[in-house]
Amino acid sequence: MTSSTNDPAADYDGPPDYRVVGRHALFPQTSHDEIERINYLAQMNRHLAARVVPGVKAAYGVRVVPGFEREHGRPIANRHEARKALLQDPAFQSWSALRRLTMEQRQQAGRWTVIRQREQLARIAADLTDGDDRLLLDPTLAVPRYVSAVDHHCMPGSYHTEAFAGDVAAGANYDHAGFVTTGGLLGKYSDGGGHAVVKWVKRNLPDFRPTAILEIGGTVGHSSLPLAQAFPEAEMTVVDIGAPVLRYGLARAKSLGVDNIRFVQASGEDLSTFADASFDWIQTTMFLHELSTTALANIFAETRRLLKPGGIVLHVEQPQYAPDMPLFEQAMRDWDAFYNNEPFWSRMHEMDLDAAMVAAGFDADALIHGGVTGVVDRDLFPDAEEDETEDYGRKAAWHVIGAMVA
Template identity: 55%
Template sequence: MSKRDDIPPAYHNVAQHGVFPVASHDERARFNFLANLNKHVAMALGPGNAKAYERRVLPAFRAEHGREPKDRFEIRHAMNADPYHRFWSALKRNNMEMRQQNGRSMVIRQLGELNARARQWNEGRDTLELDPGVAVPRYQAAVDIHCMPGSYHGEVVPGDVSAGANYDCGIFVTTGGGLGALSDGGGQALVKWIARERPGWVPKRILDIGTTIGHNAVPLAVAFPDSEVIAIDTAAPSLRYGHARAQSMGVRNIRFVQANAEELGRFPDGHFDWVQTTMFLHETSGKALPRIIDESYRLLSDGGLMFHLEQPAYTDDMPLFEQFMRDWDAFNNNEPFWSAMHALDLPAVFRRAGFADADLFEAKVRAVVDTSVFPSHREEEVEDFGRAAVWHAYGAWKNSASLRMAAE
């Protein structure tokens, strides 16, 4: 049997899964406009910020202070007074708000039908485990992350899937469809990376932390049909939707579990061969993040992989202006922990959790791009936020050095 034949039939060439919201003509037109506006703001208008900084803001700062800016925060304060940056920033923020509101209104219009379709895939299955005793952490509940009303955990009616449905259709718009019809280009990148780095390796159990609706976990379940994938999150509406989504695509070896990654006593030590997150750590607080890493270390088997995909850290090698631009989400897109997390020394956090220096590694991972949408995409292209995300991976193979020495 070929690898292609191992993929569930419902996953072949799928354009939409069984619980994706159905857009009307006007809703589709708005989404098309907002997706293209988002790309225009990023690619055509974005470079104007650098020109405004070099030609007006930086000379004015030098004249006033007699020195260069000392950090990204001084640049932000100065740039926020510049009319071009204010215009660009307002346009970017309003684009996000309009995207969220269009998705929300579309979901609410058909929420009864969406809930009914989700129940058909969820009821009576032991692969969805919800626990009302799991509280949404304050760092998740205090703001509407990404400007999404109700964030990942909000409900319009009790027991609904509204948050997951809004997130699913919204992320497709934000990426302009570049991550594929299922917006799973991140998960596909994980599959591609592990196939290259550890060919033939088959983990018994994989833990995906902060899964939301499983965009990045489902491709792992498909790539490793004999593995058990556990996808956890604290947000019940996202889990209901994510489980129904996976089931409708015929993916059966994945469980969606409501749990807080800071304390996973339900799983024994060394239970997983792969523990990972994708663009999740920046949504956790400074206190929660090390606890999650501690649990990741405890849960990981010897020789197992811990893998966290994020944007690059703010190192001394990164220009301050680039740090400022990357920090935009922290102050304008309801990502309150973004700035602090990207200034964090993650390898040091990993070492405190128990990983040895020889276990640690960093890597670049490019999202798998839908070439039918972006036919000119090439692997060697530099990072382009308007087309394809390039993540910075922080990883570790637990006790890898000691295991090699024992084998020798």
């Protein structure tokens, strides 16, 4: 958002004030200081992307690349060499340290707000969900090691850890403090990704009328609710490993008036509780990068089994490391794998996902490729123009890979 006036406030192009985010019955209450802490962190992330990253890119061109070539007598060959060379440069070191700091502080800011009221939040969730058959939890479900062994994107306890029966703290933290990294660009309810997918489906498949939709790894339903709202005649099912995010997700959905949705605790690798050909549409949104290679293959196979004839599967992710992607960009995107507790990020983004889809049983001629950009909430950004700022792994611009079953 830009302006030609002399008013500094009118020229401000950072995130909106956190006070404008959408709230619901389960949304944590925030004090003045908690709000300002989130505002500061969101603005710091914007500053790093808009003002510091360009300096890192310049340093790569004028110092890192020439220095590598002098030392080795050849150009940088791949993203791994580019990353290791960047590690020696103070511009990258400063950006990386600050970015990691904002991630840690984002989690601690969010967790402090939630922990001081987590018993109250659990009571609200229980009032909304107890006895509701749209919440199906499985206390015997084993959390796989690729989930339990790491605190994803610096979130202590990841999505599944609970301190007491009925805990929803993981969901509450994930929901209310995600504003730090999205800066409001995913809308009041952090659902701009879901709205983008709906827009893509309605534009490209105008006659598609799903009656059963599944999202795997849907957490609290940010990207799921827009699908349920766009197709009210369909039953939306959200599957996730974590009980806290599922409890929170159903309470959130009910308080937002979305009723055609259920939340089921299960592993996407084993959805045997659902019969073959159960769904018209299966969706994942920024989920594949959190999977081990084996888990990804298993989930792809399950999606093929579960799709009805004429059904579609769509996976929304940050772009793959294609040969035409500059090595600098690849190295910057790889930051999440090494410094943001996303151990499968690097491997997943170098995979041939087309080949993985075919190996899972999809017809190569039926593969779907596309792109979506998060739908901007005009209530938050009334004068928003196309945002060209690149934040390497954070920008709300994603690739779509999927398939249609004949």
